[in-house]
C-alpha cells in the first residue's frame with residue numbers, strides 16, 4: 001500500500017482512518033487567491049513558498065535526507081527546515097501526492113474555508129488555478145533522530161494514532177521507516193512564534209489561545225494520555241484562525257503506565273498523616289540536633305519517578321517525584337503559559353535544575369504551602385534560604401509585579417482567577433481541562449481589555465538569546 005513507490009526497505013505505517021487508496025480525483029474546491037492571504041503572517045502564499053529563502057546548510061541537510069531516504073523525493077518536495085528539537089528535525093515539504101488521497105486530516109484547509117467563507121464565484125478547483133498551476137499542499141516531515149529508542153518512537157506514533165480526530169491535536173497522516181530512520185508525516189500548520197506574539201496578546205487573545213489548547217488537552221486527557229511536555233513550542237497557534245494544534249507526543253504516556261508503587265498522594269488523608277507521623281523525620285525533627293542538608297549515608301531506597309518534561313513547565317508533583325502522576329501535570333504547564341502571558345515574561349521560570357525550580361516555586365507559594373505539598377507525596381520540604389517567606393504571595397500581586405502595572409483590568413483579574421485554579425500545588429484540587437473550559441473566563445468572559453504598550457520586536461530580540469533553553473529533558477527516572 002505504500003505510496004512511496006517500491007523503494008526496497010522503506011516501510012510505511014498504515015494510514016489512519018483517513019486513509020483511502022489513491023482514488024480518482026474528486027472535484028474539490030478551495031479559496032480564491034485573495035482569500036489565501038487571510039491567514040497571513042502565517043498562511044503560506046503559494047507564490048512566496050516557491051521563493052522561500054533557504055540557507056545553504058539547510059539545503060545540504062535536506063539533500064542528505066533525500067539521499068538517505070530512498071523514494072522520499074518522489075513523494076515530497078522539501079521546502080525548508082522549520083524546527084530542530086532535542087529529538088527530531090522538522091521540515092516543511094510539499095505533498096506531491098496530495099490529490100491521490102482523501103485528506104480528511106486537512107482540518108486547516110477546512111478551518112480556513114469555514115472561517116473565511118467566500119462567495120462561490122471566487123472559488124476554483126483544487127487541481128489548479130486559472131494559470132493551470134497546482135495549489136501547493138504542505139506537510140511537516142518530522143525526522144526522528146536515530147538515537148531515539150524504537151520504543152519511544154513507537155509510543156509517539158501509537159499515541160498520535162489513538163488521538164486521530166481529536167480537535168486541536170495535530171493529526172498523524174502517515175509515517176515511513178527506512179532502516180533505522182523514521183519520518184512522521186503531519187499536516188503543516190502555519191503558526192506564529194510565541195516569543196513574538198506573547199507580549200502583545202490582549203486578554204481576548206489569551207482566551208482564544210487557551211480555549212484551543214484546553215480543547216486539545218481535554219481530548220488527550222479523555223484518552224487517559226498525559227502529554228508531559230506542554231509549552232508554547234509544542235502548541236502551534238495561528239492568531240488569525242484563533243486556533244492552534246498540539247504537537248510533539250514524544251514524551252507522552254498513558255496514565256498509570258509507569259510500573260511503580262502508588263504515591264502517598266493516592267491514599268486517604270488519615271493514612272498519609274499516620275505515615276508521616278511514623279517517619280524518621282517526624283521522630284527526629286531538626287530541632288533535636290539534625291542539621292539541614294543531605295544525610296551523608298542515606299540508607300533509604302532511592303525513589304524513582306518520571307520527571308521528563310521541560311524546565312520551568314514541570315508541575316510540583318513532578319519535582320516531588322510523585323509516582324502517581326496524572327493528566328493534571330499538563331494543567332500546571334498550561335498555568336505557566338497563562339502566567340507568561342499575563343506577566344508578560346518569557347520564560348517566566350528560568351531554573352537551571354529541579355532544585356532551582358523548587359526554589360522559584362517556594363518564593364511564590366512560601367514554605368508553609370510547599371511543606372504541605374511535599375508531604376502529600378511523602379517528601380520533606382526544608383529550606384534555610386532567608387528570602388523565602390512562610391506565606392508566599394497571591395497570584396494577583398505576582399501578575400501585577402511581573403507586568404509592571406499597579407492595577408489589573410477586570411478581564412485580567414478574571415484570567416488571574418483561572419490562573420490560580422491551574423497553578424494549584426495539590427493536583428487533586430487543580431482544574432482539569434474539562435473544568436477549566438467551564439470556568440467563567442470562558443463561559444462568562446469580561447471584555448475589558450486595555451491595549452498593552454509592549455514592543456513585540458524587543459521581546460523577540462531578547463528571547464532569541466534564550467533559544468534552545470526550553471528544550472525538553474530526556475526521560476528522567478531518578
Ligand SMILES: Nc1ncnc2c1ncn2[C@@H]1O[C@H](COP(=O)(O)OP(=O)(O)O)[C@@H](O)[C@H]1O
Nearest residue numbers: 083085086087088090140186187188189233248
Ligand atoms: N505540523 C507542523 N506544522 C508546522 N510546524 C511544525 C509542525 N510540527 C512541528 N513543527 C515545528 O517543529 C518544531 C519541533 O517539532 P516537535 O514535534 O515539537 O519536535 P521535538 O520533539 O524535536 O521538539 C515545533 O516547535 C514547530 O516549530
Ligand SMILES: [Mg+2]
Nearest residue numbers: 085233234248
Ligand atoms: Mg517539541
